[in-house]
Amino acid sequence: IVDSRGAVAIPAKRKEALRLVELRSQALKLMIRMLDIRANFRISVLLDAWEEIFEDMYLKDMVVEGKNPRGRKPTFVGLKLAQAGDGPKEVDLKALGDRFEPYREIFNQCMQRCYKQQIVSSDELKADTYAPGEYASDPLVEAMIGLMGFQDANLTAQACALMMRHMAQRTRVSNDLKLVQVMVYPAAVKVYGETLYVIKALTALRKHLFADKQAAYQEAGDLLRRMTHYLTPASDNLVEVVKANQHMMLDRGLHSPVIDILRLSLERDTSRRAALHDTAEKDADSAKNPRRRDLFQEC
DSSP, rough: OOOOTTOOOOOOSSSSHHHHHHHHHHHHHHHEEEEEEEEHHHHHHHHHHHHHHHHHEEEEEESSOOOOOTSSOOSBOOOOOEETSSSOOEEHHHHHHHHHGGGGHHHHHHHHHSSSSSSSSSSOTTTTOEEEEEEEGGGHHHHHHGGGGOOHHHHHHHHHHHHHHHHHHHHHHHOOOOOOTOOOOHHHHHHHHHHHHHHHHHHHHHHHHHTTOOHHHHHHHHHHHHHHHHOOOBBOOOOHHHHHHHHHHHHTTTTHHHHHTTTTTOOOOOOGGGGGGOHHHHHHOSSSSHHHHHHHOOO
């Protein structure tokens, strides 16, 4: 349906031709879904490799940098960034290569499974094995350009989007990896579970906060303080762990119910203004609802 190579693409005018254009459009939507499945497969392959490497490094205690005040092995593998003067930090590629040299075969297998074999594509289109820079001879690029000849705006937009995603598929995987949260130890799983619970609890409490119920303020405050604890660096809460918790909470959308709470009305008591002469003091009105003000401070 999608591969129109070898056929003459002309603007669709007849009823049958218009229906065929709509069919091609639906086929492209299905292909986009298949590319999402492909992206999930590639992420799974990379996570499998990461798990294998991490487990081996963990067992051998092959850690370049990382403090462990509790005497247990670190939960991450770090590489120090080289910095020249006041310039931007750059990864020491030589140190990186030396560190992962024993795992070269694992990386080669990842490349083979991700980019050198068909995953969801047919052998004719070869959509899963695009080589950067070889767009002129790529079958899928040629097929998408052919679809533009039908001069249908919707079909052309879909073909362009799919073609660009096809050509930038490796970049897409890199961007997707930045959003992946890997939870290795029970502490991370605990924070993840509590984050989901707090999101649901704060969302349910909003209507009770709007009704100004005392118990709702107490519960919401306790939940916010609990989350704040995970975001506060301490001797038992390293900065790296705090950053991971921040990313996790942001990715799950914890900020949304917190912002919803901050949208509640907080009226000010202006009765003191008449007795004050200093302009700065006049602006310091007290809140009519101290409990809501304190809850805003927790947010």
